[in-house]
Amino acid sequence: MAALEPHSTLIMELFKTGMTHAEISCTLKQMNIVDCSERSVRRFCAGHDLKRKRLLADAALERILARSIYETGPSYGRKFMTGYLASMGLHAGEGRVGRFLKELHQPYHEFRRQGARNLNPAPYHAEYMGHKLHLDQNEKLVMFGATHVLAVDGYSSKIVAHSTMPVKNNLVIYEEIYRPAVVKHGMWDQVRVDHGREFFLCLYVQEKLSQYRHNLSRPPYLQTTSTRNLRVERLWPEVNNRVNYPLKQALVHLLDQEVVNMEDNLTKFCISNLTSQVSQIGLDRVVQSWNAHRIPGRGIPNELAANRCRAEVSEELLPCASVVANLYEQELGSSLTWVSTFGTDPFSSEEDRCHAEEIFAEMYPDISLLFNHVVNNDYAPFQDALISLIRLTVRYV
Structure with a gap:
């Protein structure tokens, strides 16, 4: 030895x-x-006291996987499902998980087996945690008032921040993505985004704080085409298959049946509200699973990102979005859209809004169940909840 x-x-x-x-x-x-x-x-x-984590017994693993399949749907294979279990503190080998997935739900196994993998062979390199931070938006549900934004560390592939909003917005992206990522993990040498205007506020702050970076020889940010924003673009197929496409199918079905009218602002507001909440549940699960799953040849994102960025920055240098937006407009003479809405908020008072939300919460106390049904191709519960929300909102306006 x-x-x-x-x-x-x-x-x-x-x-x-x-x-x-x-x-x-x-x-x-x-x-x-x-x-x-x-x-x-x-x-x-x-x-050296290197011991394997205690694995789940077969009976317990089978029971937990049966529940997890219901929560995640057909597209989670052995690697992603192992990550999903690990995110909950449950550990099992990929081989065992794959065997049980095949035995528990043969149709889903066959669905995954026949699916084609989209691989991007373009070269990519990040030297360490904190070298590159990739930000990007996903608008597969944009016509229904739900947009996802991710922030991904280039070295570890860890998703360090994520959010779902009705319409992409500079202030929201800074407040819910860039700011918490930097406060929690440290200062990245370089932020990479596409040419969208929704990242201007993040890039403004990144440049303001450029002196606090580890490597000052690199430009503080780069704007490239979406196809070159490799780390985050790699994740969107995972999100689309596991979250966006099932929800979009349920919503398009309502449109085809002419049950909802997307020309009506109240209807648009309600659809955006519920779709954003339900899709955020699915996105949370994808993020937890991705960060805890093993990437062949590289490792587990959570472990690769354990050492944080090499540069730290005081939280005091990252004020809230409204303060930064004021500075941006005063210094650059440009205007930002402070509040982006999808449809029109129909409530005339906060009291009416609270009453409607309370009644809906009594009708649907756990909306994660709506996502569970949708991702397993059972659209009716989500569709019924959406129609109930529209009718309830009409009653209070």
Whole structure:
């Protein structure tokens, strides 16, 4: 075991990736490291208190997976489902998870087996956590008043902030994406976005704070075409398949049946309100699963991002959105849209709004169940809730 001590850091890193003792031994032999038999590796791990996390028993795993399939739908395969379990503190090997997924729901397994993977072969490089921060918006549900925005660290692929809003807006993106990401994880050397105007406020602050970055030789931000915003673009197919497309199918069905009228501002407001809330539930699950799942050849995003960015910045230098927006308009002489709405808020008083929200909450105390049904191709509960919300809102205006 003493012969392995000079390589202790390497062995610990390999162990954290989930490699077995035999796999670690094989990897070390390929690196021409002597005295690295499986037995030696096993003794080394025991001597350094490297223990595997206690795995779930088969019966418990089967029960938990049955519930998780109901929560996530057909598109979560063994890797993403393993990440979803890990995000809840539950640990099981990918092989076991894959076997149970096949046995528990054969149609969903066949659906995944026949699905094609979209791989982007373009080269990409980020040196460390905090090198590049990618921001991008997803507008697959834009016609129904729901837009997602993600912030992804380029090195770890960890989603460090996310939000869903009725319409993309500079102030909301700064307040709910850029600011919390920097406060929690530190200052990125460079922010990368497309050419959309909705990121202007974030880029303004990034440039203002550029002196606090780790590497000052890089430009504080880059605006590129969407196809070159690689890290975040890679995630949108995952979000679309697991969140946006099922909800869009349910909503388009209502349009086809002429049950709702998207020309009516009250209807648009209600659809946006509920769709944003329900899609945010699905997005939360995707983010948790992605950050806890293993990326082949790289590792787990949560673990890769554990060391934070190399530069820190005081929270006092990141004021709230309204303060930053005022500074932006005064300094640059440009105007920002402070509040973006989808449809028209129909409530004449806050009291009416509260009454309507209370009654709807009594009717649907757990809206996550609406997402569970939609993602499993059962659209009726979500559609019924939406119609109920529209009728309830009409009653109070």
